Amino acid sequence: MRRISPLLRPALGVALAIALALGGCTRSDEEDGFRPGSTDLGDPYVPGRGNGGYDVGHYDLDVRYDPATDRLTGRAVLTATTTTGLSRFNLDLAGLEVDRVVVDGASATHRRTGDELVVTPARGLARGARFTIEVAYAGVPAPVVGGALGSGGFLHTDDGAIALGQPDSAATWFPVNDHPSDKATYDLAVTVPEGLAALSNGAPGPKRSADGWTTWRWSERAPMASYLTTLVIGDYQVTTGTHAGRPMVTAVPASEPATGAAAASLARTGAIVDFLASRFGPYPFESYGGIVVADPRIGYALETQSRPVYGPAFFSAGRPNPSVVAHELAHQWFGDSVSLTRWRDIWLNEGFATYAEWLWAEHDGGRTAQRAFEAQYATTDWSAPAVDPGREAMFGNAVYRRGALAVHALRRTVGDDTFFRILREWTVGRRDGNATTDDLITHAERVAGRQLRSLFDAWLVGGSAPALP
Structure with a gap:
């Protein structure tokens, strides 16, 4: 990231009734090796973020966003592995309403506690077990208030939305184990009104349009920290090509001149990556690119994996700014891959x-x-x-x-x-x-x-x- 300017026990029967009512583990659960996963990974810089007891390997996200109503509907399928026997576990999810949760094909009990989604599966999950979590959710996403970096989270814009931020952003638009220590791969399908772009991380997949809507697909096959995910929706000039045999996708606001400072800066991406690779070792991802946004609330650039996002002020002088591009691309090695x-x-x-x-x-x-x-x-x-x-x-x-x-x-x-x-x-x-x-x-x-x-x-x-x- 780069900124523009200069964290007496009750009787057993009563305890059992309370535990069941809260969706928690019972004494017998503990004896059988099942316990609740921790609700916080203990990082004082992001209190309440991250959850223990499991490790997510993959997120499959299917979301639909309507800028006219600012409403998002989503289905997230997480593939994870337990690190301890679990009677219940938490996911980070801010504000959005959850319709149902399914764990390994069976309906699970769920409740909300602030920005935590508490899930109690129908059966305990043994240590080392691979399992799936399906969450159907919807609502009006909200930005992060008082973020360490500034404006972030899910931001409604004049022509769409931007999901971005460090260290917080992901939980504002999908259920997640929201800490960089739990990296995962991602597949994303995002459906938006026809004519709008929907840009994210990784390699692009086939687009499909029907009934006035277009579904854009993206796949990030290298493990990615959750704060490095992004979703940029709006009216953009999208340029798709290849560099060194890999997809290169860049985008600037449609209001920007095609030969302006923003586009000229992104055009240096390939050359800068090649130079950095000569110093740091092979480029670590399957795709390249960058996105310039127009919203002045984004007063920073962020190294969103494989496709950094740049705030407008970096190009306000009207001349190319390869320095910020070099900074964010260097993060692909230092911060994103490692x-x-x-x-x-x-x-x-x-x-x-x-x-x-x-x-x-x-x-x-x-x-x-x-x-x-x-x-x-x-x-x-x-x-x-x-x-x-x-x-x-x-x-x-x-x-x-x-x-x-x-x-x-x-x-x-x-x-x-x-x-x-x-x-x-x-x-x-x-x-x-x-x-x-x-x-x-x-x-x-x-x-x-x-x-x-x-x-x-x-x-x-x-x-x-x-x-x-």
Whole structure:
């Protein structure tokens, strides 16, 4: 992500009656190894988000959206595997009404508690079991209020809608285990009034129109964190082609000139990806692209997987802005393919993406990465940490600046050959997975054959300016 500007027990019979009324587990459930899944994954940056007891492998989403009424109807089929014996489990879902829930073909009891959908299957689910959850739902989706990044969630627009945001957005339009530690693949079919585009992640599938409606299909076959999903509906100029044998889909608002700054910036996508691949290793996904939106409430760009979304202000100067494209495309490696395990380590996303801007600028004839490093070093506030900055500062300057400075300091310390081997082996070895800061340090030390923790500590969390390497 990149911003425009600068978290006495009752008698057994009574207990049994209460547990059954609440759809919970009974004492016998516990003895049989079935317990409720946790209602929170314990990440303090996103309290209440994520759920325990299972891991989702795939989402199959079929939604219909009518901008005239702002009403969305949906059917979600989740394929998951239990990590413990479950008597019930939760999904994150904000605001929308649930008509029915089916687990493994049998009707399940469900209830709402705030933004939690509590599901009690007809039978307990054994540990290690693969199961399916089907949820039929509908309603008027709502934006996220007070998001750490700003406007996000499901936003109604003049010509459609935008579902976008970090760290929250997915639960505003489909039931989800809403935390990046549970990545999954996706298939999406979205039906909208004929004449409107419906853009999302991954490779495009066949479109079909009937009775004044068009269904667009998208498939993301690489595991994706839920906050990286997007849905952009409206009047767009959509350009579909290929790059390196893979689909390339870009879109700009229909109101934008076909040769304007936004379109010209997206046209650099292929060249920038190729350059970054030469530094970071093979591009990790099956498709490329980007979407520019017109809604001024989107004051940021976000690395939605395989197809970043860019707010309009990045192109308001009327000239191409390849720097922001480089930033968001770098996230395809750092943040999307290799995702954080907990939000405290968001510098792993933003520090490397900021450093990619420096690399691209040098490659494109601008100032060198070393000059960028020197300029940032001279103006950095060393009192603010890049690691575990707190929810309120998770998009603060330290995460970006100190993160990028630490990356370049590592390069200066170990030398170019070792540095780029560290990066390439990291992105290949951790592809489609999750990681922490400690994981990166351990990896860098192994490749470099030397101790590096004190270096990372000084550049990421130390309270004073580190000595230049």
